[in-house]
Amino acid sequence: MSQETLAYEDALRIVLGASAKLGAEHCPLSACLGRVLATPVISAVNLPPFHNSAMDGYALTGNAIVSAGTELTIEGEQAAGDGVTYAGIGAWEIMTGARIPDGLDRVVPVEQTERFAPSRVRLLADVAAGQNVRVAGSDVARGEHVLETGTALQAQHLMLLAALGVADVAVSQRPRVAVICTGRELVDDPAQALAPGQIRNSNGPFLAARLPLAGADVVHTETVGDDTEAFEAALRRAWQAGAKIIVTSGAVSMGRYDFVPQALERLGAETLFHKVAIRPGKPLLFARLPGDVLLFGLPGNPIAVAVGLRFFVEPALRVMLGLPQESPRRATLINRYSKKPRLRFHLKSRLHLDAHGHLGVEVLEGQESYRIRPLADANAWAVMPAEVDVLAAGALVDVYGVGHLEFPLPCGSHP
Structure with a gap:
């Protein structure tokens, strides 16, 4: 040594x-929060899995534009959870998220219609092909890479994996x-x-x-x-x-x-x-x-x-965990800071976003190693390299988040 x-x-x-x-090891989705992916996730399915309605209304088909004033017979109803239905004519009452009946290609919102008989509806607006339809695979296409190796899984990732029907993933x-x-x-x-x-x-x-x-x-x-x-x-x-x-x-x-x-x-x-x-x-x-x-x-x-x-x-x-070496962010120093030479300083700091959207970092008071309170107020670490003795306000400094898998949102405007 x-x-x-x-x-x-x-x-x-x-x-x-x-x-x-x-x-690596396989981890069930219910226990994956915070785990790091060891392999990429490739979708085996489309998301959405089928064409479905973006709102409550009536599904129909026709020319490029079905004009306002058109009157149609209501041929049926399609609710969320209903299976395959073929309907080549008329209008079908449909609920948000319901599968579009085969043969239909657009949805008119219920508020843009007038139901004037038990089984008749009049359009109050033009309706174009594809309008208000969530296309199968428009969120995720089968075969698409959805999460890459090294992703630290958060709740939003688990939502995506659950929607894709992924039961477990390989994690470090x-x-x-x-x-x-x-x-x-x-x-x-x-x-x-x-x-x-x-x-x-x-x-x-x-x-x-x-x-x-x-x-x-x-x-x-x-x-x-x-x-x-x-x-x-x-x-x-x-x-x-x-x-x-x-x-x-x-x-x-x-x-x-x-x-x-x-x-x-x-x-x-x-x-x-x-x-x-x-x-x-x-x-x-x-x-x-x-x-x-x-x-x-x-x-x-x-x-x-x-x-x-x-x-x-x-x-x-x-x-x-199989992650690459971490790289710092760069931010503008809000307040001048001086230090002893030949030592690299790690400073309890706070990121701020000003009214113009500029990111700045404030070195907090109380940098002594026994003082815990400033650490509780900090949301970042600013680093001053060993060869630098003084940094003026406005200088760029390296900034690290509180943890290597976390990076903070800046605070509100700083004066």
Whole structure:
């Protein structure tokens, strides 16, 4: 392991190189929300499956135009769910979504007609061929690619798949991740009163909530004190739970109780790097344990944990899910920002859309790594590269969403 502080790009390259794509599995549609497609979906059917009426009215046929004033006999009725019917003459009363009877080719809305006898109707407007008809296959044609590999399935995708009669799809296996928080000061139970010197564990709930949104299954969570033996036992329990990634928080800096590097050495782990030229989260550690289990040792401050997850763990998850490397968006900086040189900064930020439709990003106050409140107000991360010390308002900056499978809508107008 190199003892030098790595540039972010070099550290990320090591993480990506140590990560491997997982296999695929079939998943029933009812359990597919948030899963990533491993293969494209090609429609085996037309959608709609048949010509149907776009509204309540009367289906009929005729020349290119059937003129207003035409009087027709009502020959029958077609409701949604009725099957094949042949009707070559007259008018058929039809309901929205009902199959167009064979031989008919247009629909006049009921409000553009006058029914003047029990079985007679007069047209109050011209009706062209194809008018108010939803053509079979006009939404999706048989053989059409409807969803591509790498799509993170959301409710709208499930609606489409259900309409096409897809029962299950091939999705990437979800990486199994364990979370271990360290620190004798941490209290997990929110109902427990804090003793002097104690704090609430916020990193554990954050990681357990964000990892599933990033495409992972959290298979083990645990909090241990500043004790090497307890930490090693927790790592073994994470292994036993089948974790392919272990994310720890705390005990990776240079203090007396920062025992993680020594514990990993005792367990035969290969530490690939320890310290990256970033803020927050400089002491971040990355190791490979026996069995090719990856361990991300994140510093204990909450925002260092958030940055470590977003910019190191999530890129590894993308490789495992079979996704390409993420690319940032570019947005105009609303407020000037200056920083220390030679460190890449990851900044809690908020996207805004002004009254002219221009996208801007605001770097929020309170960038210190212990301050959680600004993270709750943020909807994006702005990144300042290591070689830049100052960016003026109006400069373009790289912007990332809160998660690699999510990107925020901007807020309302900013003054």
